[in-house]
Amino acid sequence: MIIARRIIAEIDRRGLQPGDRLPAEKLMLDEYQVGRGTLREALRYLELSGAISLKPGPGGGPTVEKPDASHLMNSLGLVLQFEGAPFSTIVEARVGLEPPMARLAAERITDEQRVLLAESVAKMGENLRDLEVFLETNKAFHDVVAWASGNALFGLLIDAVDGIFAGVTLGVEYPAQRRARVHEAHTAVLDAIVAGDPDAAEEAMRAHVLELATYLRKKFPDALAKPITWDAML
Structure with missing residues (x-):
């Protein structure tokens, strides 16, 4: 060492x-x-x-080379397994972390990031019937907001926890009504960030992640109770 x-x-x-x-x-x-x-x-x-x-x-x-979020994901997943942490740990963490990310994004977002954020929202809205596109654009949206905060730790953390979820089959479903609601929430966050309104961006993101957390706890409690395991991420 x-x-x-x-x-x-x-x-x-x-x-x-x-x-x-x-x-x-x-x-x-x-x-x-x-x-x-x-x-x-x-x-x-x-x-x-x-x-x-x-x-x-x-x-x-x-x-x-340049280390990326996959290395943080592997280390984080391993540590969480030895802590006996369930997947609800990540959901709760995102509820606490993502609203301040959106606040910072409203203050710091670049022109390029603004375009990427708008594109993810538009693409999701145009393809709500396509689950694969929905999941892709949902991930892209939260990723851009995190990096637009101007804080690399936020960006890497969201990339890492997304990676932990992506590598595991939890059986979480997103019916058409839920996808439409997510798109509405993303639109509200986008509008607030583009308007440069930190308070509105933070509140819109808080409402979004709280609603999603409530949905997951209500519909998929068993999935959230599953322990995070390192081997399932590979």
Whole structure:
């Protein structure tokens, strides 16, 4: 771990970007004054963390990468399993987290994000009979709002918890009436964010996630009571 942290510190010091190559093994052994086994374990740890990739053969070696939400998802899922946490944990967390995300988004959203948000709402409205499109646009909407908050932790958290849900079959259904209600809620959040009204955006998102949480608790209590398991996410 000490060597892994030193490698990351060196990446930062040199301003290396994804795709940049790290020094050859021999040079790193000289630099860090450790055995080959220790260095390789450190590099393997960084590879599993998503910080580098290891390419074998001539011309290969360690290359800088950028960790994404999938690495947070795996770590979070593993920790939640050992805590014995049910899926209701994620639903409750989203109720607490997403309203302030929407507030910040109303203050910080970029023009590009505004377009993406509007497109997700429009596409959902045009395809309410298509469950696959509904799920795709629903995920996209919440993802854009989270990243539009300007807070990377919010963006990564929503990506991670979406990944936990996406990897598991919970049997949750979204009939036509529910899809239409979700679209109405997304439209209200969109309008408030576009208008630059933080109070209205926060309240619209709170109403949306509370309504969804109530629906899930009422219709699918057994699904929410299921414990989160790491193997089901793979």
